[in-house]
Amino acid sequence: MTRSLTFRAAIVSILLFAAFVLVWHLATRGSGATVAMDPEYAKLMGATATTGKSAMPGPLDVGATVWGHLKDPFYDRGTNDKGLGIQLGWSILRVTIGYLLAVLVAIPIGFLIGMSPLMSKALDPFIQVLKPISPLAWMPLALYTIKDSGLSAVFVIFICSLWPMLVNTAFGVASVRKEWINVARTLEVGTLRRIFTVLLPAAAPTILTGMRISIGIAWLVIVAAEMLVGGTGIGYFVWNEWNNLSITNVITAILVIGVVGMILDQLLARATRAVTFPE
Amino acid sequence: MTDKFISIEGISKRFPAAGGGTTTVFEDLWLGMERGTFTCVIGHSGCGKTTVLNVLAGLDRPSDGAVIVDNQSIEGPSLDRAVIFQSHALLPWLTxxxxxxxxxxxxxxxxxxxQVEEHAQRFIALVGLSGAERKRPAELSGGMKQRVGIARALSIEPKILLMDEPFSALDxxxxxxxxxxxxxxCQETGQTVFMxxxxxxxxxxxxxxxxLMTNGPQAVLAEIVDNPLPADRARDDVHKHPLYYAVRNHVVDFLVTRSKSYTDADKAALDRRNPPIVRPGAPEPAIVSGESASPSWPGLSRPSTSHAG
Structure with missing residues (x-):
């Protein structure tokens, strides 16, 4: 009797994970060459030099750190020592604000471009030039004009989330089937009602796909942006822990960034499924 | 000034051609329809039938000419004229x-x-879809989808029903x-239909x-066939009516040969405002002349198909 595909896939996933952890553990367990040295000097050099312990933390170290962060995610012991939960909270807050601002701007403009061939042609050169600019390239300009590092990060999120949503909305609206629009026209449905009753539901799957791409990019960019602006956020945490040479914390942060990114993506994927209609 | 309910008055449709100049799909087309009549247009693809229908619907504008409905010129789509689309055009996210x-x-x-749902319910029942109200189009068969399209068109109680090959996608x-x-x-509601x-x-x-329309480009309305079959015809025996094959042969002959061979001279001779009205099977010299002692309607000369029953 064969089990369901999901079950078998889960078994394979677990085995792969176990193998990875095992290899990781074995690779970081070994001890390298040690050098005899002055005890005072040895204190400065740490375990890597004195006992030959690997500089890379093993899975057990990382596991212990993750557990430590999970137990107390919201502690605040000053500027450079805040819980992982607080750092994540800041990042998610910035992403949410920048992303929602982008939604408010991109979707109406996307409808305008999708509905008006004139505006489509007129705005096209601007979009083509602005779209490929790395969001971080806006950072100095944002810092100079906004004069607030936190808001600058929000602005960078806004600008990077804007384009996929704008382009997808315009495309989705422009490619709504002619016959559905004709149905609305023969029923003498006004423009505003047509937008909400025909164009929006018809283009919703494409718009949501754009929003899903955008949230992915926003989550990628926030880490880099926070490394630049500093202060708070998961990106700052990663850079700070690098400066502390705490590789365990860096790896922990990497894991957490991945998990949060996956959750954000799944939320949008679920929303996309909710508005998708079978034809 | 017109006594017709719908009056198509000299409409043309021209497109800019690829290499400059213009392509004329059809030109100077006149057609009147009385209230409560059922008019079918037959012609080969490209003769502009769909364009005529879209002009009637107000979805397309003629390059020249006008269409008068109920003494008013058509300026755009209207709830007075319902369209049943070939591809049913249901909104798939709605039930x-x-x-x-x-x-x-x-x-x-x-x-x-x-009120809206009660009214809609009546028309869903009319097309025999009671019980399927909460289904989405994707869950329906092709025939059921087109029934919904018909119910939707009829539910607004239009003055005119426009149908663009409504059944061509069905088995x-x-x-x-x-x-x-x-x-x-249509008989119960006395609809005026253009199909x-x-x-x-x-x-x-x-x-x-x-x-009957000739082949495009530069298609013309060649003639109007007045259907001689009785109004109370039924599907199971309509094809046994003695005049059935007279009409059928006339239309098929037109589609197979005359729609192609319609010359410029023929077009010039055509009185476009009053295209010839033909009544196949009627004792009309144009149809029986040349055939020696043939019966007054050619339908009888075919082997009978009714003996099996």
Whole structure:
């Protein structure tokens, strides 16, 4: 009797994970060459030099750190020592604000471009030039004009989330089937009602796909942006822990960034499924 | 000034051609339709039938000429003229009820939700879809989808029903059933109908008048066939009527040969404002001349198909 595909896939996933952890553990367990040295000097050099312990933390170290962060995610012991939960909270807050601002701007403009061939042609050169600019390239300009590092990060999120949503909305609206629009026209449905009753539901799957791409990019960019602006956020945490040479914390942060990114993506994927209609 | 309910007055449609110049799809087309009549248009692809229908619907504008409906010139789409689309054009994110109710709510904007649904329900029942109200189009068969399209068009109680090959995407059995229902509903409600079809038998069964168009480009309305079959014809024996094959042969002859061979001289000789009205099978010299002692209607000369029953 064969089990369901999901079950078998889960078994394979677990085995792969176990193998990875095992290899990781074995690779970081070994001890390298040690050098005899002055005890005072040895204190400065740490375990890597004195006992030959690997500089890379093993899975057990990382596991212990993750557990430590999970137990107390919201502690605040000053500027450079805040819980992982607080750092994540800041990042998610910035992403949410920048992303929602982008939604408010991109979707109406996307409808305008999708509905008006004139505006489509007129705005096209601007979009083509602005779209490929790395969001971080806006950072100095944002810092100079906004004069607030936190808001600058929000602005960078806004600008990077804007384009996929704008382009997808315009495309989705422009490619709504002619016959559905004709149905609305023969029923003498006004423009505003047509937008909400025909164009929006018809283009919703494409718009949501754009929003899903955008949230992915926003989550990628926030880490880099926070490394630049500093202060708070998961990106700052990663850079700070690098400066502390705490590789365990860096790896922990990497894991957490991945998990949060996956959750954000799944939320949008679920929303996309909710508005998708079978034809 | 017109005594016709619908009057197509000298419409033309021209497109800019690829290499400069213009392509004329059809030119100077005149056609009148009386209230409560069923008109079918037959012609090969590219003769501009769909354009004529879209002009009637107000979805397209003629390059020249005008269409008068009920003494008013058509300026755009109107709730007075309902369209049944070839591809049913249901909104897939709405249920059957949602699709019909959308049309009803568009016509009577002040109605309450309950009023709208009650009215929509009547028309869903009319096309025999009671019980499927909460289904989405994707869950319906092709025939059921087109029934919803018909219910949606009828639910706004239009003055004119425009149908663009409504049954061409359906299998033969479903097509027959739906033809019967459309015929019944149109007779009950006294609809004025303008329908495009490729199916000669469908046209003969449904239409009071069959409009024949020559091949495009520069298509013309060559003649109007006045259907001689009785108004109370029924599907099961319409093809046994002695005049059935006279009409059928006339239309098929036109489609097979005359629609192609229609010369410029013929076009010049045509009185476009009053295209010839032909009544096949009637004692008319134009049709029986040349045939020696043939019966007054050619239908009898065919082997009988009714002896098996």
């Amino acid at each position: 059957v009820m949602g699709n019909v109710a959308y049309a009803v709510a568009s016509k009577w904007r002040r109605w309450s939700r309950a 033969a059995l479903t097509r027959g059933t739906l033809q019967d229902e459309v015929r019944r509903i 495009i079809t490729h199916d000669v038998d469908e046209a003969i069964y449904l239409a009071d008048r069959i409009v």
